[in-house]
Amino acid sequence: MPALGTFVLSDQALVPRHSLSAPTPVSSRLHRLAGSALRIEAAVVTRKQKTQKRHKAIRNKVNGSSEQPRLAVYRSNNHIYAQVVDDEQQHTLVAASTLMPEIRGQLNGTGGANKEAAVMVGKKIAELCLQKNIEKVCFDRGGNIYHGRVQALAEAAREVGLVF
Numbered sequence: 001m002p003a004l005g006t007f008v009l010s011d012q013a014l015v016p017r018h019s020l021s022a023p024t025p026v027s028s029r030l031h032r033l034a035g036s037a038l039r040i041e042a043a044v045v046t047r048k049q050k051t052q053k054r055h056k057a058i059r060n061k062v063n064g065s066s067e068q069p070r071l072a073v074y075r076s077n078n079h080i081y082a083q084v085v086d087d088e089q090q091h092t093l094v095a096a097s098t099l100m101p102e103i104r105g106q107l108n109g110t111g112g113a114n115k116e117a118a119v120m121v122g123k124k125i126a127e128l129c130l131q132k133n134i135e136k137v138c139f140d141r142g143g144n145i146y147h148g149r150v151q152a153l154a155e156a157a158r159e160v161g162l163v164f
Contacts, residue, residue, distance in 0.1 A: 055143030062140050063087050071125070071137040071164065073153055075144050079112040082125045082153060084137060094132060096125040118149040122156030129162055136163045 064070025064087040074081040083095040098104065098112025103120045111117070129137065144150045158164070 051143040053143070058140060058143060062138050064138060064140075068136050068138055069093055069134060070140050071157070071162070072140040073142045073144070073150055075142065075149055077113060080118050080121050080149055080153060082121055082157075084125065084129055084134060093134065094125060094128040096121050096128060100124070113149075115149055115152040118152040119156040122153035123160050125153075126157040126160035126162045129157075130160070135161065139164045 062070060064085050066086050066088055069084045069086045071082060071084050079098040081095070081097040081099075084093045085091070086093055096103070098107065098117045098121060103117070103124060104112075106120060107117055112121075129135070139154055141150050141154075146154070154164075
């Protein structure tokens with residue numbers, strides 16, 4: 001459920017009230033209706049909620065099967081994760097992330113929140129897929145914009161030989 005924010009109508013426009021707990025003093029500039037200030041409650045949607053909404057829309061269109069599984073990408077602030085999922089069997093076929101010891105060793109303490117780490121994860125997931133004879137996947141960007149780390153992971157997986 002979206003968080004509720006309070007907006008107050010002033011002479012120029014709707015002005016957000018920054019504190020939800022403490023009441024704000026009513027200015028003399030406010031329009032008055034029946035002796036009280038007009039207060040409009042509106043839902044404030046967070047970035048995470050926008051990402052979840054995009055991901056839900058993508059998942060309605062992208063579905064993995066045993067012939068063409070889904071390559072799902074999750075991007076956190078510190079790491080990036082990729083897994084190949086057969087949605088019919090509800091089974092993860094292959095997974096890779098920046099938490100894997102071989103990738104973590106190559107990062108040399110720089111962390112997993114950069115494009116270089118995403119490229120390593122993309123190459124690793126593609127190698128693991130090709131070892132299991134998975135050549136064709138459908139790409140699920142997880143509600144993230146196809147840019148930066150998500151794009152780097154996808155392009156690295158394509159370079160190794162995954163088709164999507």
